[in-house]
Amino acid sequence: MSCLTPKGEADVVILGAGIQGLAIATELTKRGVRVAIVARDLPEDVHSTAFASPWAGANWSPFEPSAATAQRDITTFNAFAQLSKEIPDLITRTEYLYYSIEDAPVDLWYKDIVFDYRPLKLSDLPPGMKSGVTFTSYTLNPPEYIGHLAKNLRAVGVPIIRARVSSLDEAYCLPSLGPVKLVVNATGLGSRTLLGVEDSLVHPVRGQTVLVRAPDVRACISIKRGLPKGQAAYIIPRPGPDGHLILGGTYLENQYSTLPDPSTGERILKTAYEICPALGDGKGWQNIDIISHNVGLRPARYGGIRLELEERKIGQGMEGRLGMLPAHVKEVIGQDVGVVHAYGIGPAGYQTSIGVGLEAADLVDKYLGRG
Structure with missing residues (x-):
């Protein structure tokens, strides 16, 4: 049969x-x-x-879309609104601070979808940054x-x-x-x-991150423009009582190694501290409370x-x-x-x-x- x-x-x-x-x-x-x-x-x-x-940063911060991908992003954003009320330790509304080190300003296609979107004043920017925006979106605990x-x-x-x-x-x-x-x-x-x-x-996009503890840092912070190819700089707080954050990162296509690279880990920590000294209580990047160094392979196509x-x-x-x-x-x-x-x-x-x-x-x- x-x-x-x-x-x-x-x-x-x-x-x-x-x-x-x-x-x-x-x-x-x-x-x-x-x-x-x-x-x-x-x-x-x-x-x-x-x-x-398990290794994702997991924040709602879309990339440049096609019509189809934009609708998927928006559908998910709207669903997160309800889920953030039902499971606030897993999904939460979070302040975002996005910076540029280029003359070209940060300009996000989803500025009319997120909450509280506005440009930052020069006085609100970290040293070396030329423009920035702030808004409220969602972060998750993957x-x-x-x-x-x-x-x-x-x-x-x-x-x-x-x-x-x-x-x-x-x-x-x-x-x-x-x-x-x-x-x-x-x-x-x-x-x-x-x-x-x-x-x-199908190919991997290698992402290296550092999981740290900094309960007083609750904003999602990133440099969106001006970084070398393959590099990323972001700080993503994870919802929940542990005070954990993900610091990143890399975007390296067709790299399969899952072993953290020490020099990359140090670069991630230094850059994160430069844009958010509170990670190390203002005492230097070496004072950041590290939990683990991680690598995940994003399944791209x-x-x-x-x-x-x-x-x-x-x-x-x-x-x-x-x-x-x-x-x-x-x-x-x-x-x-x-x-x-x-x-x-x-x-x-x-x-x-x-x-x-x-x-x-x-x-x-x-x-x-x-x-």
């Missing part, structure tokens, strides 16, 4: 338990779709460098937030299963779940090597996120390599299935997560005939 014939334990299998997979699962569950999540790394694996979600999403999903019966699959085809016939006709591919960097996907446009429905057949993309598939998958080669791809968001995972979740859920509804 075909593995796609019996009734399975889920309508949809989501590959990936990072912020994208969890956000999509949350929206599908609200719509009454039976979901199972399968991932190598689970939300509680907050020390794993194999996925990016490890706690993905844990919160996972807890809510498990509470309504969504299984989150630790398993490693080598091919997209395996996800349709997992022995622990039974058959499904639709998979959501939210594997991030895994989409570069996942058999049957193997998207060569040339051309931007792939968010689309693909109707395919079991074995598609595996021509000449079908012998690599497990025996129970080989039995159903050629059967019609679907996949919703949702990967390649790069550094924008949290700030677009709810918008992406809604769009991906719409694609699922379309395939299942629910739209």
Whole structure:
């Protein structure tokens, strides 16, 4: 009997338990779709460098958008307004201070979306800065937030299963779940090597940060213009009682190392202290209370996120390599299935997560005939 014939334990299998997979699962569950999540790394694996979600700065501060990405950002921003009331230790409204060391001023496309936007006076700027703006937006606590999403999903019966699959085809016939006709591919960097996907446009963007403790610093501060390519300078306070902040950073494409570079760590600390001496109580960058040095690999894609429905057949993309598939998958080669791809968001995972979740859920509804 075909593995796609019996009734399975889920309508949809989501590959990936990072912020994208969890956000999509949350929206599908609200719509009454039976979901199972399968991932190598689970939300509680907050020390794993194999996925990016625990290491993010996680603030709502979008990049230059297309029309589609702007709408995802705005949708997520509006949703954060309610969540900041429900879970203030995980998402909170935060003062932002953004500076430029160039003559060109900071000019943000979302200035009419955030709260309290205004230019800064020269007297309000740190030494060396030529312009700046301030506004109010949101910051998140990434490890706690993905844990919160996972807890809510498990509470309504969504299984989150630790398993490693080598091919997209395996996800349709997992022995622990039974058959499904639709998979959501939210594997991030895994989409570069996942058999049957193997998207060569997917690449890592290496981000190095320092987690510190400074309870009196609660503003999100960044230099937005004038830094050398590959460098970033930001201070992002994490909500919650611990007084933690993330200092960054780097934006290095196609670098895979997850070991912190000492000279980069020192540069991050020095720059952060220059724009916010309160980090070290005014006593020098060496006085900053360091908790850890970190590296995360942002799952980026040339051309931007792939968010689309693909109707395919079991074995598609595996021509000449079908012998690599497990025996129970080989039995159903050629059967019609679907996949919703949702990967390649790069550094924008949290700030677009709810918008992406809604769009991906719409694609699922379309395939299942629910739209």
